[in-house]
Amino acid sequence: xxxxxxxxxxxxxxxxxxxxxxxxxxxxxxxxxxxxxxxxxxxxxxxxxxxxxxxxxxxxxxxxxxxxxxxxxxxxxxxxxxxxxxxxxxxxxxxxxxxxxxxxxxxxxxxxxxxxxxxxxxxxxxxxxxxxxxxxxxxxxxxxxxxxxxxxxxxxxxxxxxxxxxxxxxxxxxxxxxxxxxxxxxxxxxxxxxxxxxxxxxxxxxxxxxxxxxxxxxxxxxxxxxxxxxxxxxxxxxxxxxxxxxxxxxxxxxxxxxxxxxxxxxxxxxxxxxxxxxxxxxxxxxxxxxxxxxxxxxxxxxxxxxx
Amino acid sequence: xxxxxxxxxxxxxxxxxxxxxxxxxxxxxxxxxxxxxxxxxxxxxxxxxxxxxxxxxxxxxxxxxxxxxxxxxxxxxxxxxxxxxxxxxxxxxxxxxxxxxxxxxxxxxxxxxxxxxxxxxxxxxxxxxxxxxxxxxxxxxxxxxxxxxxxxxxxxxxxxxxxxxxxxxxxxxxxxxxxxxxxxxxxxxxxxxxxxxxxxxxxxxxxxxxxxxxxxxxxxxxxxxxxxxxxxxxxxxxxxxxxxxxxxxxxx
Amino acid sequence: xxxxxxxxxxxxxxxxxxxxxxxxxxxxxxxxxxxxxxxxxxxxxxxxxxxxxxxxxxxxxxxxxxxxxxxxxxxxxxxxxxxxxxxxxxxxxxxxxxxxxxxxxxxxxxxxxxxxxxxxxxxxxxxxxxxxxxxxx
Numbered sequence: 001x002x003x004x005x006x007x008x009x010x011x012x013x014x015x016x017x018x019x020x021x022x023x024x025x026x027x028x029x030x031x032x033x034x035x036x037x038x039x040x041x042x043x044x045x046x047x048x049x050x051x052x053x054x055x056x057x058x059x060x061x062x063x064x065x066x067x068x069x070x071x072x073x074x075x076x077x078x079x080x081x082x083x084x085x086x087x088x089x090x091x092x093x094x095x096x097x098x099x100x101x102x103x104x105x106x107x108x109x110x111x112x113x114x115x116x117x118x119x120x121x122x123x124x125x126x127x128x129x130x131x132x133x134x135x136x137x138x139x140x141x142x143x144x145x146x147x148x149x150x151x152x153x154x155x156x157x158x159x160x161x162x163x164x165x166x167x168x169x170x171x172x173x174x175x176x177x178x179x180x181x182x183x184x185x186x187x188x189x190x191x192x193x194x195x196x197x198x199x200x201x202x203x204x205x206x207x208x209x210x211x212x213x214x215x216x217x218x219x220x221x222x223x224x225x226x227x228x229x230x231x232x233x234x235x236x237x238x239x240x241x242x243x244x245x246x247x248x249x250x251x252x253x254x255x256x257x258x259x260x261x262x263x264x265x266x267x268x269x270x271x272x273x274x275x276x277x278x279x280x281x282x283x284x285x286x287x288x289x290x291x292x293x294x295x296x297x298x299x300x301x302x303x304x305x306x307x
Numbered sequence: 308x309x310x311x312x313x314x315x316x317x318x319x320x321x322x323x324x325x326x327x328x329x330x331x332x333x334x335x336x337x338x339x340x341x342x343x344x345x346x347x348x349x350x351x352x353x354x355x356x357x358x359x360x361x362x363x364x365x366x367x368x369x370x371x372x373x374x375x376x377x378x379x380x381x382x383x384x385x386x387x388x389x390x391x392x393x394x395x396x397x398x399x400x401x402x403x404x405x406x407x408x409x410x411x412x413x414x415x416x417x418x419x420x421x422x423x424x425x426x427x428x429x430x431x432x433x434x435x436x437x438x439x440x441x442x443x444x445x446x447x448x449x450x451x452x453x454x455x456x457x458x459x460x461x462x463x464x465x466x467x468x469x470x471x472x473x474x475x476x477x478x479x480x481x482x483x484x485x486x487x488x489x490x491x492x493x494x495x496x497x498x499x500x501x502x503x504x505x506x507x508x509x510x511x512x513x514x515x516x517x518x519x520x521x522x523x524x525x526x527x528x529x530x531x532x533x534x535x536x537x538x539x540x541x542x543x544x545x546x547x548x549x550x551x552x553x554x555x556x557x558x559x
Numbered sequence: 560x561x562x563x564x565x566x567x568x569x570x571x572x573x574x575x576x577x578x579x580x581x582x583x584x585x586x587x588x589x590x591x592x593x594x595x596x597x598x599x600x601x602x603x604x605x606x607x608x609x610x611x612x613x614x615x616x617x618x619x620x621x622x623x624x625x626x627x628x629x630x631x632x633x634x635x636x637x638x639x640x641x642x643x644x645x646x647x648x649x650x651x652x653x654x655x656x657x658x659x660x661x662x663x664x665x666x667x668x669x670x671x672x673x674x675x676x677x678x679x680x681x682x683x684x685x686x687x688x689x690x691x692x693x694x695x696x
Binding site (some may be wrong): 050053054055056057072073074075076078079080082084086087088090091095096098099102103104139 | 308310311314315318383384385386387388389390391392393394397558559
C-alpha cells in the first residue's frame with residue numbers, strides 16, 4: 001500500500017559550531033496526512049523545519065516536496081508558521097490580511113472573516129497591542145486563509161488558551177481531512193496524540209522513533225513482573241529484537257516491548273514471578289521511554305519508578 | 308509583495324511632511340518678523356542649485372532610512388518573508404521599487420516646500436538658475452545619484468545585521484564627513500594619504516565635496532562631475548549587489 | 560448521536576480500537592440500530608478532535624467485521640443482518656478479556672481458586688441479584 005509522499009526528508013543534518021542540532025533526520029510524510037514531530041525544547045524540531053524550508057542551510061541531506069526540490073513557487077501552496085510570530089509590530093491585523101490577499105491568488109476572504117471571529121481578533125488593532133497568544137492566532141489565520149496544500153507549523157498551539165488550542169487542532173484535522181498535508185511540531189504530547197497520523201520523536205537532534213500513532217500504541221507494551229526475591233536476569237531477553245529496554249529495580253522487572261508482547265510474557269512467566277501483567281503504553285509513555293533509552297539506563301530506572 | 312513596506316514608506320513620508328510643515332512655519336515666522344527684508348530684495352541671489360542640494364540632502368537621509376530595510380526584515384520577520392512565493396532577490400527588489408518611489412517623493416516634497424516658502428513671500432525671483440552655481444544637467448544628475456549611492460551603501464552595510472542597524476546611517480554619515488575632512492586636510496602624506504583617498508572613493512560625500520570639485524584644473528571640473536556621476540552610480544549598484552549577495556546567504 | 564462516541568486519546572489503547580469497541584458495544588446494546596447512519600469520517604474527527612484517518616481506519620475495520628456498510632456518496636450505516644451477531648461476539652470477547660485479566664490479577668495477589676470463586680459469586684450477586692430465589696438477568 002504505497003501512498004503518495006508529499007514531503008520526503010532524507011538525511012538532514014546541521015551543526016552550529018560544536019553542537020549537532022540535527023543528525024541524519026529523515027521522514028516521509030504521506031499526502032493528506034498529519035505528521036507530528038515530538039521533542040523537548042532544543043531537540044532540533046525548529047532546526048529541522050528551517051532546513052526543510054531553506055530558511056537555514058543544512059550541512060547534508062535533501063528535502064523533496066512532491067518529488068521536487070523546494071522552489072519559491074511552491075509557497076503559493078505551502079505555508080509555514082514559526083513558533084514565535086514573525087509578524088510586523090506596527091501594522092494592523094487588517095494590514096497583514098491585505099498583504100496576504102495581494103500576494104496569494106487563493107486568498108479566501110470569507111474564511112478570513114470566520115477565522116478572525118473564531119480567534120477573537122479585531123482587524124483594526126495593531127499587532128504590537130495584541131497578546132502573544134493573539135499574535136500566534138493571527139499567524140495561524142494568515143496561514144490557513146490561503147487554503148494551502150501543505151502546512152508546516154512549529155509549535156502551533158503554544159501560547160494559546162485551551163479553547164483556542166482545541167480550535168487549532170480542529171482546524172488542522174479539518175484541513176487534513178480535506179486533503180492538505182500537515183507537519184507540525186509540538187512538545188505537547190496530547191496534541192500529537194489526538195491529531196497526528198504519524199509521529200517522529202526527536203531527541204538531541206536524532207530521530208528516536210517514527211511510526212503511526214495507532215500502530216505504535218498497539219505494539220508498544222510493558223511486560224511487568226514482580227518476583228519473590230530480587231528480579232533475576234532473564235536469559236536471552238535482551239537479545240530479543242522486540243525488547244527495546246529492560247529495567248530491573250529490586251523485585252520489579254519491566255520489559256519494554258515493541259510487538260510480540262505475548263511471547264515475551266511467556267518467556268518471563270517461565271521464571272515463575274509472583275505477578276505478571278502486560279501494560280498498554282500511551283504516547284507519553286512511548287515518548288519518555290524513547291528518550292530514556294537514549295539517555296541511559298540508570299536515570300531512566302529512577303524516573304521510571306517515580307511515575 | 309511590497310505592501311507592508313509601502314505602509315512603512317508612507318508613514319515615513321507623512322513624518323517628513325510634518326517636519327517640512329514645521330520648518331515652513333519656523334522660516335515663515337522668522338521672515339515675517341523681519342518684515343523690512345521682504346519689500347525690497349535683490350533678484351537672483353539664491354542659486355537654484357542650492358535648493359536642489361537641500362532637497363538632495365533630505366532625500367539622502369530618507370534613502371539611508373530605507374537602506375535599513377533588509378536589516379528590519381532580519382529582526383524576526385524572516386520566517387514570514389522568506390516563505391513567500393518569490394525568491395529572496397525578488398522580494399528585496401520589490402522593496403526597492405517602493406523605496407525608489409519614496410526617495411523621489413521625498414525629493415519632490417522638500418523642493419516643493421522650499422519653493423513654497425519663497426512663493427509665500429512673493430520672493431520666487433530671488434532664485435536663479437545661472438550665476439556662480441549654475442544648474443547643469445550633469446550637476447542635477449549628480450544630485451539625483453547622491454541619495455541612491457547612500458541607499459546602496461547602507462543596504463550593503465546592514466543587510467546581514469539583525470539588530471542595531473539604525474546606527475549605521477548615523478555612523479556612516481559621520482565617518483563620511485570625517486573621511487572627507489581627512490582627505491582634504493593633507494594631514495597625512497605618502498601611503499596613508501593614498502589609502503585614505505582610496506577609501507574616500509566609496510564615500511558618497513566625497514563626490515560632493517569641495518575637495519573633489521577642486522581636484523584637478525578648472526577645465527576638468529566638468530569631467531570631474533562626470534567622474535562623480537560614475538562614482539556615485541557605482542557605489543549605488545555595487546552596494547546593492549553586495550547587499551543581495553549577503554542576504555541570499557543569510558540564515559533565518 | 561455524537562454523545563455516543565467518546566474516546567480517550569491519552570489511553571494506551573489506540574483510538575481506532577476504542578472507536579471500534581464503542582460502535583460494536585452500541586450496536587450490541589441497541590443504542591445504534593440497524594440502518595442508522597453514522598457521522599461522516601470528517602464530522603466525527605472534528606467532533607472528537609482526533610485524526611480523520613484514525614476514524615477512517617475504524618470505519619474500515621467495522622465494515623470488514625460486517626458491523627457497518629459504507630456507500631460512497633451516501634455515508635456509513637449500521638448493517639441490518641449479521642451486525643448484531645458480530646457485535647455481540649465482540650461484546651463477549653471483550654468481557655472475556657476483562658474477566659481473564661481480573662482473575663490473573665487476583666491470582667497474582669495470592670488468592671487461591673476457592674477465594675476467587677467466592678469473590679466472583681459476590682460480584683455476580685451484586686450485578687445479577689437473585690429476587691425471591693429466582694435469578695434475574
